[in-house]
Amino acid sequence: xxxxxxxxxxxxxxxxxxxxxxxxxxxxxxxxxxxxxxxxxxxxxxxxxxxxxxxxxxxxxxxxxxxxxxxxxxxxxxxxxxxxxxxx
Amino acid sequence: xxxxxxxxxxxxxxxxxxxxxxxxxxxxxxxxxxxxxxxxxxxxxxxxxxxxxxxxxxxxxxxxxxxxxxxxxxxxxxxxxxxxxxxxxxxxxxxxxxxxxxxxxxxxxxxxxxxxxxxxxxxxxxxxxxxxxxxxxxxxxxxxxxxxxxxxxxxxxxxxxxxxxxxxxxxxxxxxxxxxxxxxxxxxxxxxxxxxxxxxxxxxxxxxxxxxxxxxxxxxxxxxxxxxxxxxxxxxxxxxxxxxxxxxxxxxxxxxxxxxxxxxxxxxxxxxxxxxxxxxxxxxxxx
Numbered sequence: 001x002x003x004x005x006x007x008x009x010x011x012x013x014x015x016x017x018x019x020x021x022x023x024x025x026x027x028x029x030x031x032x033x034x035x036x037x038x039x040x041x042x043x044x045x046x047x048x049x050x051x052x053x054x055x056x057x058x059x060x061x062x063x064x065x066x067x068x069x070x071x072x073x074x075x076x077x078x079x080x081x082x083x084x085x086x087x088x
Numbered sequence: 089x090x091x092x093x094x095x096x097x098x099x100x101x102x103x104x105x106x107x108x109x110x111x112x113x114x115x116x117x118x119x120x121x122x123x124x125x126x127x128x129x130x131x132x133x134x135x136x137x138x139x140x141x142x143x144x145x146x147x148x149x150x151x152x153x154x155x156x157x158x159x160x161x162x163x164x165x166x167x168x169x170x171x172x173x174x175x176x177x178x179x180x181x182x183x184x185x186x187x188x189x190x191x192x193x194x195x196x197x198x199x200x201x202x203x204x205x206x207x208x209x210x211x212x213x214x215x216x217x218x219x220x221x222x223x224x225x226x227x228x229x230x231x232x233x234x235x236x237x238x239x240x241x242x243x244x245x246x247x248x249x250x251x252x253x254x255x256x257x258x259x260x261x262x263x264x265x266x267x268x269x270x271x272x273x274x275x276x277x278x279x280x281x282x283x284x285x286x287x288x289x290x291x292x293x294x295x296x297x298x299x300x301x302x303x304x305x306x307x308x309x310x311x312x313x314x315x316x317x318x319x320x321x322x323x324x325x326x327x328x329x330x331x332x333x334x335x336x337x338x339x340x341x342x343x344x345x346x347x348x349x350x351x352x353x354x355x356x357x358x359x360x361x362x363x364x365x366x367x368x369x370x371x372x373x374x375x
Contacts, residue, residue, distance in 0.1 A: 010332075010336045012336050013339070013341075013344045014340075015314075021326070031315050033311050
């Protein structure tokens, strides 16, 4: 999977918001803001193809959590982004 | 030949016969004329239209096909009507000059000047917001929404039913952040309603409207407020990293300073009273 490169993270009013560059008439009923671990994953994995295991490894390496927890967390992260078409 | 204007506190100069005649013919500019002073930027005619290196945004209005994008050293706006010559306005990143040439038709240059003004003032915490702006008791409120949602209707209801409420601008008031406060300024651009007021008021709230078979107002979270204001920012500037960086910075300050609401409403008196109560009487509604 890959993060759609048309999306960019912008820091706005203290939140890290995922914005699709150059679309003003978008469906604004879903706006994603990233917490610190979601932001870390996004920044580590943007611009490349990755698997869910790659994503889990980022969390394991950074936070020292076990792989089962990491897999659960990244699956939730990936699903949320897929629902908004940010991950294709 | 020159004319100097001041909008949202920024001075700009029309230089040369063509630009001055154009400005003279725009009704909305009249209240904004000032004595000649050192301007932030100037607009003048130049015949050497630069090449569009990267098209960022295309749009249409009436029969005009518009295109905005980057040149090698600035931005270019080209407006091409169906059966007439086009009009072009462009800027230079490194200088305070804006140039224009082509078919000096008012419906083309009036819009182009709006884009030019926006380009040179974004970097000064200033942004035009597509909205209808009411002033009351010395404060301003912006009503946001898609074209046709009912912003003008709602502000008209305010003027009818709320004593002392007046329209500041019906399409493109200009917000400027100064020392932590947000000011709403009247502007020469007001859409179909000729409301050109060279005044400013402190902004106390923004309300995004939508049509509903009832009246209900909700306070918005930061994220929701972003969703409310983003579509009302100049679309031309949403496609360029540098410009949208500036827009985001301004919006970020706006979101942390000003309360945002969503009002789902009918086009009636009660809707106006509801938004008025919420903002001016600090009545708590649905959070």
